[in-house]
Amino acid sequence: MSNAVAPPNKFGTRGKAWVAALSGLVLVGLVAWAYQLSQGLIVTGMDNVFSWGLYIMLFVFFVGLSAGGLIISSVPKFFHSDRYDSIAALGVLVSFACIVVAGLLILPDLGRPTRVVGFFLSPDFRSPMVWDFAIVVLYGLFCAVYFWLLTRRDLAARGSRLAFGVQDTEAGRQRDRKLSFWAAAIAIPLAVALHSVTGWIFALQIGRGSWFSPLVAPMFIMKALVSGLALMLVTAILADRFTRFKLSTELVSELGKVLGVFVAVHIVYLVGAERLPHAWAANFDFWTITSGFLVGDTVSFWLWTVVGGVIPLALLIVPSLRTRVWAVFTASVFAIIGILFEGVNLIFTGYTELNIGAAPGVTTGTEYSGIGSNIWSTVGVYTPTVIELLVSLGLVAFGALILTLGLRYFPAFPGSALGEEARPQSTGDTTAADGGEVRTDGGTDE
């Protein structure tokens, strides 16, 4: 068995440059955050009316992204299938990286990050944010352990210290299979809980009419499936391109099909189901009802439904297109962008209008610059500042760094699957730059 596992690869020049670039971005993000800490949240685009901005939009987005990998690896395992085994560990690693980014995105949003200990010292269990804090931490830890469980025998085979004394034995691998079934059995409800609870942060707020909807939680689950699977596909295709990992094209089109179904349920069904009742109740004429629920009036709405919905759907629905990697890749990227703007749209619908919009409105808390300054506003407006973008970019780079280093030091692409003959390693690809593993059997997913 052990000889089927490739030793860890050193980073090539490109790999090193990639890691250096990411580290640079992380550093820039840290400096930007330090600046924000020294100046206060005044350096962000948020104010008293629009009091959550880019950090929360991205938090929602990354929580969603973290779904895909875990679902892809755990659902088949739960049904005792090894269909997606070749990308299972990669998926869990992606999930882990995303949930770490999501969790960290909360920190720069806080006015006084040191007081975050209050989650432990004086939690209020009525607060959906306490539920979310618990589930994000749990999910993150679970992903880490699950990833280790999926790779530990290969780590041992490789002689890595990261195996922490685990031996690579046949019986051990057998037992890990059983364990990963149980892990999958935990992973599925955990993922459902994570996305629902994150949705409930918004959906329980009666004070924000457009958030207060029972459909928000199912919507969050669906968009997590869309963006998560799309990210999974993007990562796998990129890994195929830039590491020695080989991804089978059948797998791409198969997952593309699943993605198409997810997108359809999300954009076509759920969005329609959410909007129809209001449109129907508010209008009389058939065509005004129809346009009332099919047409949006914000840029983020169109980015979400057209870029994130119609285009990917068109690419994925045509069988001859679906088999092409570029089509699935494009569809995935568009779906991810769409879901990003779904989150943006969600925050905007919550903050643009005030419940009590009478003049002069609400003090913004950010506009005072002397006598005569207009500190009032009756409508929420928001544009992220450079600082917010830099901090966010730094955190995203941190996630990419976790992913890259994870691929470098862990055998995320199993060299062999249990019970199958180890096939000869491909050794030709010496130009592979970063730390992907050789995938020796193209057959695990069949």
Added chain:
Amino acid sequence: MTNYGMVIDQERCIGCHSCAVACKDENNVSMGQAWNRILTTGGENIDTPAGEYPVDGGDGTLSMQYQPTACQHCENAPCVKVCPVNATYTREDGIVEIDYDKCMGCRYCMAACPYNARVFNYDKPETTAPKGTGNVEQRERGVVEKCTFCSHRLDEGLDPACTIACPSSARIFGDLDDPDSAVSRYVKQYETTQLLEDLETDPNTYYIRGEMSPGRNHLGNEMESELDEPPKRRNAEPGVPATDGGEEQ
């Protein structure tokens, strides 16, 4: 049990913003922030009415009202329920207050509050008097703050700053659990509404619209409950003697 509440008589309110200024002064509220806002319900802008002046075919529907708006001190306060670290809490006397030491500045409460009553210190608080004004310590940058019903004044038996600042006695403060208090009697006697009633937050702030009340029933700074004499309560109906503060009529 005490359950503090406020009745604001919109028929008495003249839109002078004295209460807003008094609040800002007493509570050391930073420039660019307001805990207490006097909204104009009517036209598009402050101090403008809705409707038309009765000339040139106008239907003479001009109408305008002032709606002083601060924290409503809800019984079912969404902000209290969402605060993850218990920084916002409801006191035994019904006041929704913030423990500034616990607040981590996540602004979830601002997302939850339907009234936009809360402000956040994005910047270091700034007051015209460098040392600040009033009797409340300046809050730090990075915390959320709002109206406290001047709980520091209540501790000394004084009515909130806005209440005594009102030149037309439009603000009445007191104990909603005491059936003889002015607030309790006014809530019962006049047409009162709570803001955004359908959200079922059940605010402890009531607004009188329609028939004007006699307003606050004494002139001193002290709270009604602190008065030695049975308060000489003005009664709305002329000819009916003032109540003696004893049993409910």
